Every structure is written in structure tokens, then in C-alpha cells.
Amino acid sequence: MLVSYNWLKDFLNMEGVDPYALAEKLTRSGVEIASTVHPQAGLSKLVVGHVLTCELMEGTHLHKTTVDVGEEEPKQIICGAPNVAAGQDVIVALPGAHIAGGHKIKKGKLRGEVSDGMICGLQEIGFADALVPPKYADGIFVFHEEGLKPGEEVFKALGMDDYILDFDITPNRADTSSMEGAAYEVGALIDQKPKIEDVVLKEDGPDWTDGFTATADVKVAPKYYLRKVTGVKIGESPLWMQTRLWNAGIRPINNVVDATNYVMLLTGQPMHAYDAAMFKNGRIDVRLAKEGEKLQLLNEKELDLDSEDVVITDGEKAVGLAGVMGGYNSEVTESTTDVILEAAVFDPALIRKAALRHDNRTYASALFEKGINWDNTQKALDACALILRNDANGTVCAGEVKATDEKRDPVVITTTASRTNKLLGTNLSMDEIVKIFHKLNFAITTDGDSYTVTVPNRRWDIFIDADLFEEVGRIYGYDNIKSTHPETGEISGGYTEEETKIRHLRNLAEGQGLTETINYSLTSDEMATTFVKQPLPAVKVNWPLNSSRTTMRQNLICGLLDTIAYNFARKQTELQLFENARVYDKADDEYNEHEHLAAAYVGNAGQSNWQHQDEKIDFYYVKGQLEDLLEMVGISKGIEYRPEVINGMHPTRTAGIYINDEYVGLIGQIAPVLTVSDKNFAGKEIYVYELNLEKILPLMTKGVKSVPAPKYPAVERDLSILVDKDVTNAAVVSAIEDNAGKYLVKVDVIDVYAGAHLPNGKKSLAYRLTFLNEKDTLTDEVVSKAMTEVQNALEEKVDATIR
Incomplete structure (x- = not known):
């Protein structure tokens, strides 16, 4: 506020x-x-000017005016505003003045005529467009107050000295x-008691209550009061009221609407004024809306009402969305003469849901949903009626119509000074505590160490003794409370073994050039189980923010795709990202969390450079990155990549990752049906992998051991074979490693060929095998024997032809 x-x-x-x-x-x-x-900071030389003459300059939209600004001679000012006229009191920026935006006004010429200053609209001196009264939105502001003298500064009159x-x-x-x-x-x-005045209202019109009735459900509107004011004359509000409204961020409209807003600011009680002519049946009913019912609001927004919306009706049709905004059909207009004022307390939850449901949050709905002071309903109704009598020439009809009138008793809390001091860490005496509650204007009585506080209804946030302690602490001053060390045993810091391994993995991923991201744990129902081999029952939230944040994720890839789309929208298309976080599911009737690591690659492997050709990221590049990562944590044996069909992944460029025959994750390309159909991805090839760290962490070694360089040379042998196209590299390497003997230290693929000069359904693979004996020189006999064993195994296990 x-x-x-x-x-x-x-x-x-x-x-x-x-x-x-x-x-x-x-x-x-x-x-x-x-x-x-x-508001007046940075502004200068803005004064009241009285327009003496005003002539339209032929052939232009400009006016030549002479303006009295309190000096010996009036100033000639050229003004383009359509509403400027002789006899007006206006805002004038004198030569040398500073207006909004730091602009300085200088004496100049327009269309050959001298202009010695500027006649200003409110926007030009710093007012937001949304605060300028509609009448002056497209022109200059005109004062209608008496007593303003030409030449005096405008800041006080406009409330800008505030x-x-x-x-x-x-x-x-x-x-x-x-x-x-x-x-x-x-x-x-x-340490002052505020002067809060009661409203004394004299009813000077006939009783209107015999011919008007109102009904309301006490559950949706525990208090609902109405008053009637007749003979109002619609016009501008007094300037003092307008200044208070726009300084509070509310746009002045007319003297009736402004009165309701002013009372709302004053008391915290939202008000509404209806054109009484709209209630020809002589009744108002407050009820829940009916299915299929419609309402056009004051802002001309058409609503399809929900059965949980609280509406104000004329006995038949809805004329307002309670606590949010009035209806267009009951709006106070220039032709309005009689108004019905409404002051009420509505159910906070229903108002909050209605404002959210219809995307129409207002100042009033924000007050209702947080709670209001039940003791101010009557005061606000009387205050608004009094203002209309004083400023709109209205006549206040005798009597009120009260559909409901629930009372709320003040909360009474008893506690002790010793408990107060114990919880706050203070040493306050009872007299000091009593003084604090007197500052708050709370009634308090004492009995030895005990004290009882009667909390006024204006503080509906206080229910228990802990709330009282908070009041004591903040009024006493948090900075006056001495700091003390907690009386606990010494706790040594550090990370668990699991946390240490996870941090190590993150550091290694960053070392590979990946950028870490943090994404929402909530996603859509569909994306939550996409990119998952075996989806489990989803975990959904009861009150989602929107349709794309309804379900807890079961994968991290969905969040990485959001990040990629965000970057693509900002022309960042070379991305290598990773995220380490948790995924969620519900299995065996229990909620579970699992630690995962995922990475996404798109674009080129490195930045373009004149020294090298660009390397486009593909499946094998990402697979190599993953293998390097696993090798750096000591996992290099027993890894197998098996073709998989997984929802959301490319049907022929996706593999399940298995270690010792246990599924630990996936690697592959995002399905083109997603990247091509979504303009955010511009049809790019996006490659990802995701690991279940609960399977990975137990396999990680504690550290890397350094060993001296071997004294004896290694021996390399190349091997070329012809195999069926569906034979995997993993099967070939497994056969080699199982049969090459103890001196084999490395197997590399050096060539892959499939095409002309080969039989149909065949492919050629070439491998380089490295042998090393760290204690002796390897002989050809030993290596040749190992190669023979390898060749025999390949012929037997993968039906290979040695080339």
C-alpha cells in the first residue's frame, strides 16, 4: 500500500x-x-497560471495564449492541448523549469510565435498515465479550486510536496x-495515540427501508450493509481528495466512485456504489452464481460465472462480482441521481478464487482475501454517505438495510512476562511490557507475572501468545535484543560421502564445458513421464499455478528442454547444459525422491574458430562425453548401450545405459516430432543423457591413483572384421576383452564402413588392440596367441569374418 x-x-x-x-x-x-x-523531487519552477486569452492559430492545432503567472507582464505561451481555454487555472512550466524526465523548458518559437514557457498536462510533470483523470488524459490539467494565485508553486495543490x-x-x-x-x-x-475520529452522520432524507429488501447467505457474506443517497450530482471530486487518491495509486473518476475509493483507503473496508435505478424490483440478493450465468464487469470484461463465484443480483440477474468488481449494468454514470452504497464482509477464500479464476484481481479483492476489520463496516458506510452529502449534494435517506450482521468478539490472550522474556531472550519488566501494549492501543490487565491482552478486531492476525511476543519484540526493537549463542553441542560441518560424490560429478561435468542449470520441479502431466523408460504413478499438486506446472517431474530432461527453448528465443543456439536434481514418483503407495544427473547438447562441439572445422554434435560425441565422465569416476567396465524405444526419444538414435546388466539411464536424440513441431527448437537436433545417480554413486571409486609410466613398450595390433549390421560394438568389444588375455589394456574402434563392395546386411569394423606387460617385454608369440583367441571368439560369438 x-x-x-x-x-x-x-x-x-x-x-x-x-x-x-x-x-x-x-x-x-x-x-x-x-x-x-x-513526487516533486527533480522538478522546479512549476507554477499556477491563469489563462487570460486563447486564440486558435489558423491552419494548425495550436493555441496562442497569454497567461498570468504572477509576474508584471503576462507570458505568451503556445499550447497544443485541445482543452485549453481562456479563464482556466493551469500548470505552467516557466523558462528554466525542469519537468519529468529531466527535461528543461526553454523560451523558443513555434510557427513563428514566441512561446515563453509551457502549459503542462499531469503526465508531463511525472504522473503515470493510469493515474490521470479521464477528462484530462489527452490534454492539460485544469484547476477548479478557489483561492489559487497565479505564480504560486503547484506542488502543494497537487499533493506533490508529499x-x-x-x-x-x-x-x-x-x-x-x-x-x-x-x-x-x-x-x-x-509513541503517540492516533486520532481516529468516529463518523457522525445525519440522515436528512425519508426512510427507504420499507420498499427495499436484501438477502445474503451468512456463509459467503457474514456482514452485508446498504445505504441509499439520493439527489447526487455527478462531477469532479475536490482536489484534496484527488491528490490523496493518486498518491495512493488510484485514478480519480468522479465524486461518487472517488468517495468509495477514498473510504476504502481510509478504513480498509472496500466499498461499492450502485446506480439505484437498476434495482427496479426493490431488492438485492447475495448468492452463489448459477451454472451458465454471465456478467459484464465495469471494465467491460465478459465473464462466464462459476458456481463458486459470489454475485450481487437484483433478484434476477447478476449486477456485480462480490468483492472484486461491480457490473457494467449497474455502473454510476453522469446521469445517475440516486446511489445505493454497499459495505460488506465476504468469504476471503471465495473472493481470492474468483479473482484468480477470472484473472481480475483488484484493490478490493486483495483486501478481502487477506481479511478486513469487521468493526469498520458501519463506519465506512456512514463515512461514504457523509462525503456524498458534502461533495455531491446528496441526501442521505434514513435507515439501513442489513442482509446479515454477524459479530466478531475480540480475541483475549493470557500469558506471562517470564514466558515472554524466555522466548524473546529479553529481560523486560512487567511495566515495560504494559507500556508496549499501550503503544499498540491494546487493552491489558496484569496479575503478578501474568497479563491478559484484549486484541482489537483491527488486528485479526493475532490469535495466540506467540503473536503477542512478536508484537513485544518488534516494538521493543529487534536490534535491542542481545545476541546469544545457542546452548547446543558442537557440530562439525562437512559433506556426507554421497554428497561428496555428487559434488565431484558436478565439478567434472563443469570441467567438460557444461553449464549448470536449475529448473522447476513441476512440469505438465505429459512431460512428467516423457523420456522415462518405465513411468511410475505421477505425483500431482492440488493447486497448480497453471497447466504447465501440475505434476512433479520424473525426469530432468523436460527442464533442460525448457532452458534450451528459453535460450533459443534469445538467439543462443550453441548449448551444452546439465542439471543435478531430484525426480519424484509414487510407487508401492509411497512417495519417492531419486537423485539424477542429466545433460543436453545442441549445436557444435566448440566455438567456431579459423584454426579448425566445426564439429557438429551427434550421438557419438555425447556418448564419448558420457564415457569420459564415467571413466573419470572409476566406472569403465561392464557398461553396455542397448537400443531402446522410449517415449519422447528418437526411435533409432536412443540407447539404454546398462552397467552390469542393470538399467541406469538413457542417452540419445530428442524425437524429431518434438523438435520439429515446436518452433522454440527450430528443428535442431538435441542430444541428451540422464543417469540415475542412486545406481551410479555406489560404483564410483574414491579417487584416482597415479602410476609411473611403463618401462616396457606396448604392442598394437589392428583387426578388421565383417559382421552383420545388427551386431553392436559392445558385443564385439566384450568378446575381445573376454578372450585377449591379461595383457590387453585398450580397445579402440578405428574404422566403420557399410556400403558398396560389401555383401548386403554386412558392415566392416576395424579395431586397434593395445597390449602391455608392465613387468616384461611382450613377445610376438604371446600377442599372436592372444589375437588368435580373439579371432576364434569373434567367429564363434558374433559370427564375424576376419578380413
Whole structure:
């Protein structure tokens, strides 16, 4: 809420209270002040001017005016605003003035005529477009107040000499969402009791209650009050009210609508005014909407109402969405003469859901959903009626119509001073505690170490003694509470063995050039189980933020794809990313979390460079990266890549990763049906892998051991074979390693060929086998014997032809 420092002066003596120091004090007491703004800061030489003459310059849209600005001679100013006219009091920026945006006004010429200044609209001196009254949105602002003198500064008249404190209100402190609530809070900090005046309303019109009825369900509207004011004359509100509204971030509309908004700011009680002519049946019913019912709001938005929407009706059709916004068919217009004022308390949950459901959150709905002061309903209704009588020439009809009138008793809490001090870590006396509650304007009685506090209804956030302790602590001052060490045993820090291994994996992935990302744990129902070999029952949330965040993920690839799409939208198409996080499922009627690591590659293997040709990332590049990663943590044996068909993955470029015949993850290309159909991916080839770390971590070695370089030379032998196309490299390598003897240290694929000059269904594979005896020189006899064993095994196990 935007709180006016000048408005606080109506309740408190603010002499000597610096607004910036007050903001700091409020923040330290638990109500954060997001900013403190002085509207006239940076502006200068803006004065009231009285337009003496105004002539349209022939052939242009410009007007030549002479303006009295309090100097000996009037100034000639050329103005392009369509609403400028003689006799007006306007805002004038004199030569040398600074207006919004740091612009400086200079004397100049327009169409050959001297222009000695500028007649300003509100936007030109810093007002947001959304705050300018509709009448002046496309022109200059015109004063209608008496007593303004040409030449005097405009800042006070426009409320720009004020300081605006932005209360960043948390839901538990919604009591400060009104000027009266803010005054109580500030008064507690500067040790003053705010002057909160009661409203004395004289009813000067005939009784209207005999011919009008109202009904409401007490569950949806525990309080619902109505008053009627007749003979109103629609026009502009007084300038003092308009300044208070726009300093609070609300646009002035007319004297009736402005009165309801002003009372809402003052008391925290949302108000609404209906055109009484719309209720020809003489009744208002507050009820839940019916299926298929429609309503057009004041902002002309057409709603299909839900059965949980609370609506205001004229006995037949809906005329307002309760607590959110009135209907277009009951709007106060220039032709309105009689109005019905509404002040009510609605069910907070229903109002919040309706505002969210229809994407129509308003100032009023925000107040209702956080809670309001039940004691202010009557005061707000009377205050609004009083303003309409004073500022709109209205007549207040006698009597009120109350559909419901539930009472709320104050909360009474008893606790002790000793418990207060124990939990706060303070040593306050009972007198000091009593003084704090007097500052808060809470009634308190004491009995030895015990005290009882009666909490006023304006503080509906306080229920238990811990809430009282918080009030004592923040008013006493958190910075006045001495720091103490907790009385606990010494706990040594460090990581568990599992955490250490995970951090090591992350460091290795970063060392490969991958960038770590952190993505949402929530995704769509469909994506949650895509890229998963055997999906398990999904874990869904009860109140999703939107349709794309309904389900806990069972894979990390979906989040990496979101990150890739985000980067592609910003022309970043060379990406190598990874994420280490948890996935979630529900198996055997239990909720489970699993630690995973996933990576995604798209584009080229490295940045373009004149020294080398670009290497396009493909399946084998990513497989090599993964094998290097596993080898660096001591996993190089027993790994097998088996073709798999997995939802969301390329049907022929995807493999399941198995270690010792146990499935540990997948590697492959994202299915083209996803990358081609989604414009975010621009048809790019995206390669990924994902590992279940719960299977990987137990296989990791604790460290890498260094060994001296071998004294004896290694022996290399090449082997070329012809095999069926469906024979995998893993099967060939396994046969080689199982039969090459103890001196084989390395097997590399050096060539793959399939095509012309080979029989149909065949492919040629060439391998380089490296043998090494670290204790002696290998002889040809030993190596040849090993090669013979390898060749025989290949012929037998994979039906290979030795070439």
C-alpha cells in the first residue's frame, strides 16, 4: 500500500519525524518499506497560471495564449492541448523549469510565435498515465479550486510536496492496508495515540427501508450493509481528495466512485456504489452464481460465472462480482441521481478464487482475501454517505438495510512476562511490557507475572501468545535484543560421502564445458513421464499455478528442454547444459525422491574458430562425453548401450545405459516430432543423457591413483572384421576383452564402413588392440596367441569374418 506522509498528519503529530528515518524504523519493526518517494523531487519552477486569452492559430492545432503567472507582464505561451481555454487555472512550466524526465523548458518559437514557457498536462510533470483523470488524459490539467494565485508553486495543490511510503505488506500484516491501520502502526513506533475520529452522520432524507429488501447467505457474506443517497450530482471530486487518491495509486473518476475509493483507503473496508435505478424490483440478493450465468464487469470484461463465484443480483440477474468488481449494468454514470452504497464482509477464500479464476484481481479483492476489520463496516458506510452529502449534494435517506450482521468478539490472550522474556531472550519488566501494549492501543490487565491482552478486531492476525511476543519484540526493537549463542553441542560441518560424490560429478561435468542449470520441479502431466523408460504413478499438486506446472517431474530432461527453448528465443543456439536434481514418483503407495544427473547438447562441439572445422554434435560425441565422465569416476567396465524405444526419444538414435546388466539411464536424440513441431527448437537436433545417480554413486571409486609410466613398450595390433549390421560394438568389444588375455589394456574402434563392395546386411569394423606387460617385454608369440583367441571368439560369438 502507498501511504501518504501528509495524510498521516491527520492522525498523528509528525513534526520532527523525518519520512526516510520513519521508513527505516518501520522496516526494522517488521513492516518493510519498499521505497520512499517525494513526487516533486527533480522538478522546479512549476507554477499556477491563469489563462487570460486563447486564440486558435489558423491552419494548425495550436493555441496562442497569454497567461498570468504572477509576474508584471503576462507570458505568451503556445499550447497544443485541445482543452485549453481562456479563464482556466493551469500548470505552467516557466523558462528554466525542469519537468519529468529531466527535461528543461526553454523560451523558443513555434510557427513563428514566441512561446515563453509551457502549459503542462499531469503526465508531463511525472504522473503515470493510469493515474490521470479521464477528462484530462489527452490534454492539460485544469484547476477548479478557489483561492489559487497565479505564480504560486503547484506542488502543494497537487499533493506533490508529499512523501509516499510504499508499505510492502505481507499477508499477516494486512491490518496496515489502510490509513487508519498505518496510523496505528506509526503511532506505536513514535509513541503517540492516533486520532481516529468516529463518523457522525445525519440522515436528512425519508426512510427507504420499507420498499427495499436484501438477502445474503451468512456463509459467503457474514456482514452485508446498504445505504441509499439520493439527489447526487455527478462531477469532479475536490482536489484534496484527488491528490490523496493518486498518491495512493488510484485514478480519480468522479465524486461518487472517488468517495468509495477514498473510504476504502481510509478504513480498509472496500466499498461499492450502485446506480439505484437498476434495482427496479426493490431488492438485492447475495448468492452463489448459477451454472451458465454471465456478467459484464465495469471494465467491460465478459465473464462466464462459476458456481463458486459470489454475485450481487437484483433478484434476477447478476449486477456485480462480490468483492472484486461491480457490473457494467449497474455502473454510476453522469446521469445517475440516486446511489445505493454497499459495505460488506465476504468469504476471503471465495473472493481470492474468483479473482484468480477470472484473472481480475483488484484493490478490493486483495483486501478481502487477506481479511478486513469487521468493526469498520458501519463506519465506512456512514463515512461514504457523509462525503456524498458534502461533495455531491446528496441526501442521505434514513435507515439501513442489513442482509446479515454477524459479530466478531475480540480475541483475549493470557500469558506471562517470564514466558515472554524466555522466548524473546529479553529481560523486560512487567511495566515495560504494559507500556508496549499501550503503544499498540491494546487493552491489558496484569496479575503478578501474568497479563491478559484484549486484541482489537483491527488486528485479526493475532490469535495466540506467540503473536503477542512478536508484537513485544518488534516494538521493543529487534536490534535491542542481545545476541546469544545457542546452548547446543558442537557440530562439525562437512559433506556426507554421497554428497561428496555428487559434488565431484558436478565439478567434472563443469570441467567438460557444461553449464549448470536449475529448473522447476513441476512440469505438465505429459512431460512428467516423457523420456522415462518405465513411468511410475505421477505425483500431482492440488493447486497448480497453471497447466504447465501440475505434476512433479520424473525426469530432468523436460527442464533442460525448457532452458534450451528459453535460450533459443534469445538467439543462443550453441548449448551444452546439465542439471543435478531430484525426480519424484509414487510407487508401492509411497512417495519417492531419486537423485539424477542429466545433460543436453545442441549445436557444435566448440566455438567456431579459423584454426579448425566445426564439429557438429551427434550421438557419438555425447556418448564419448558420457564415457569420459564415467571413466573419470572409476566406472569403465561392464557398461553396455542397448537400443531402446522410449517415449519422447528418437526411435533409432536412443540407447539404454546398462552397467552390469542393470538399467541406469538413457542417452540419445530428442524425437524429431518434438523438435520439429515446436518452433522454440527450430528443428535442431538435441542430444541428451540422464543417469540415475542412486545406481551410479555406489560404483564410483574414491579417487584416482597415479602410476609411473611403463618401462616396457606396448604392442598394437589392428583387426578388421565383417559382421552383420545388427551386431553392436559392445558385443564385439566384450568378446575381445573376454578372450585377449591379461595383457590387453585398450580397445579402440578405428574404422566403420557399410556400403558398396560389401555383401548386403554386412558392415566392416576395424579395431586397434593395445597390449602391455608392465613387468616384461611382450613377445610376438604371446600377442599372436592372444589375437588368435580373439579371432576364434569373434567367429564363434558374433559370427564375424576376419578380413
